[in-house]
Amino acid sequence: MIPLALLGAMTSLQTIVLGLIALVAIIAALGVVLHRNPVVQGLFLVLNLLAIAGLYALLGAYFFAVIQVLVYAGAVMVLIIFVIMLLNLQPAARGGSGLTPVFFAFVLGLALVSLLVRAGRSFAPPEAALAEGFGSVAQMGSSLFMGYFYPFEVISLALVAAMAGAILFAKRDLEG
Amino acid sequence: MPDAPSAALLLSAVLFSIGTFGVLTRRGAITILMSIELMLNAGNLALISVSRSLPGGGADGQVLALFVLAIAAAEAAVGLGLVIALFRLKGSIDIDLARLLRW
């Protein structure tokens, strides 16, 4: 409903593209959440991620859009779908988890979305021109390796730890 | 009249809530994992769209989003490891089966 309402208010080409991308992202997200076949869910997620990457590009964050496609829609999703295939998962049974969780989820989801929309509305971005070099590799690089050097290193540590943890969990027999 | 960043913010709110809905309603561990990825992405979207309008070139939001991305990758790796372990143990990835840790 909200994207439709927005759509009516937009005129330029950019707005139309934006609306389309948003529509695709929402439909893909609903597909992830509602579809019963894991493989289809995974593909919907890929679609969603790609849509968001497009949105990034539209917002001017070109580098991040590329990263999103490479890392998220590429590597991470390959991993997920690989595991789905590996476990040979069957589609979930109908009826799923009953009405109570759905009710709670609905209430919480609605509350969340209304609150977030209200919060987003109150956020009024200054109409400033896009800073020069926004979303470029140079900007990201200098920022990462100068201002955010230590957090960056810590993140790499976290990745190593996660790797070790994943191996530990997935390994069949620790002694072997 | 809403511009691109505001629309992206609203979209991120919607996507986050959909992800939440998925986490709360689904029982398949991988589905939940994917719903969480949805939520993280919604967060990323909010970060990027807001960072654009912030003073200082707007690199901060992108860097934070990059960190979130890295953590999401790590989380996916560990989460999938857990899913495999659960599957091996129970023969299913129904999250409701893993409920031993209770009073």
Add this chain to the structure above:
Amino acid sequence: MLPYLILIPLAPLTGFLLVGLLGSMGLIDDRWSHRIAVSASALACILSIGVAVDFSGGLDDCQTLVAASPDAYELVLGDENEAARFEVTYWEWLPLGEVSLRGWDEHHTRLANLNVGWTFSVDALTIIMLLVVSFVGTLIHIYSIGYMAGEAGYYRFFCYLNLFMTMMLTLVLGGNLLVMFVGWEGVGLCSYLLIGFYYDQVFDKESGLTCADAGRKAFITNRIGDFGFLLGGLLLIVTFGSVDFSEIAGMINASSAFWYGTPLLTGIGILLFVGATGKSAQVPLYVWLPDAMAGPTPVSALIHAATMVTAGVYMLARMSALFWHAPGAMFVVAVVGCLTAVFAATMGMAQYDIKKVLAYSTVSQLGFMFLGAGVGAFVAAIFHLMTHAFFKACLFLGSGSVIARAGHSNDMRLYGGLKKWMPITFATYLVATLAITGLPLLSGFMSKDEILARSLFSTRGFFWLWVFGVIGAVMTSFYMFRSVWMTFLGENRSPEKVRENLKESPRTMTWVLVILATGAAFLGLLGIPGGVSNLVGLGDINWLEHHLHPVVAARGVVAMASHGHATEAGLAEHGPAVSEHGDVAAEHGAVGSEPGNVAAGHEGVRAGHQAEDVLREGLSVHPTMGQEWALFFLAAGVFALGLLLAFWSYGNNAARAKALEPKLTYVRRLLYRKWFVDEIYDALVLKPFWGLSRFFAGFDQRVVDGAVNFSAAATELTGQVMKLFQTGVVRHYAVWLLSGAVFLIWIMTK
């Protein structure tokens, strides 16, 4: 030997540690236990004698020692104002530094240097006590070898005995109140341990009192006294900013007129005396001593007759400067002492347990000592302490010898005619009895009658004290001869089996008895009262008086009262001294008025008035030659009267004793049951205390425990409710998590 002073308590301490540790590990047998313990005690005795020889040889030799380290040593050669004294501070014990002390009003707040050191001090009084304690102590160690032979816990006995020696010597040597207090409490601990030595046995079959109970009774009764002692000590610290005996005495003597008769000094004196009533078994805290007889007999002899119980008298003599200036406190001491002397004697007359007779006798004799101290006859009190240590130790050890041979029974009704089997025990017991009852020229006569004479003629004494003292002396004579008759003379009443085994005790025991009996007979020669020696034209040959008097003499304004010799010439002589002190008083007034304080000015005036009172005190009665003779014959008469009474009721005529029995039933019963004092205490003190304790126990169990249990129950209830949230279903946790998130967002965007 003076530089090696610390070895005196250290020797028995080493013995205690060796015997205690090695004995409890089973590394030494009984023989080595007593060898170590006896030699430790003997070493202390030899060192004490060395110290005494050094001290009497003059302190000049110590000059170089003192000059070498003036911080540690203090030497007073002795003059008009101070007795000769040698003091060593071994280490800073409680270095409290400068302490601000609030006096009895805000104008006497001042800084005091409260660096309490571990100080040992030697003067004439210390020497006497050292010799008595270590000598009698060693003899009793030796006696115990025979008496305790074959007992279970043999090493334990000797190790406690050595610890006791350590503590008693510390008490005696202590140069300040706190060191003395360490010894004071230490001997109390040993007393407790040794009374309860046979902790698994019943002591008093009638009341079901066990030996352990008796130990507790002694300990707890002493706590009451020690509470007073502690209060007195604290008041002393607050008042004088010092715990050092000589410093305090110096301060009091220096501004004598100012201090004289102040309620503060009287209060301190009475509080300290409360401590003495506990330790030295005076009315009303004497009740523990008769039950302390639950301990082995050597313990009764050493701790509960010769040494520990006299600590109170020693403490009073140590604090004599204070007591001289607190006539009110001295009056209390004298009255309580006199009362105890008579009261305990009445109970002693009706006991059948030989040790209880001696116990009441001890209480009574201690009463005499306090009577002496209370009327200012400190020398006589210490003299009596000394002679008493010998004759009472001899009596106790004699009774122990009898008990050990007579089938371990204390009941005199089961004795009789024992002199046939135990001649040495009988002879020594008889000598000691004659000494305590006051056969003229034996030691007890000298010391006791000196106390009685002083209670009549001293400025601090008065007629009724003397009258009751004499009555007490008659009773002493009676109950002691009664015990002699019942035990050693007449027909033997022992069971057949016991009679067959009757024989004299082993030599380790008998020769100790002989030494003590010799002491009991002749020790009196050290302090022949001036009155007695004057009678036979020998002049004043009272060695002890010369030796001890400087330590306990009254100084300052009251000096003239101490001798009771103030003639008109004396008055004139002391006139300037008095006016001088008047000046001192005026000075105090001036000091007080400087900060514009009127009250202090009044104090100065009051002090001036007191100087007049003190002057009047100087007018004392001195006995004439006729009075001296009268006293002498009276004392002999007292002895003879008791003897005759005992002979009449317990002597050769058994039929008369039988006939007398029913007539005296009620009196005897009253006395035998000790005036029902234990029962009265039980009803007045113990029962309410138990009730209070039970109330508090209930309070503790219901309210205090209730609060604790309630918080525990509340915690558990919370847990029981909260655990319902821990379902183990991940989704439920997610719901809570997201609910929280929603709530937070709502709060933040409101």
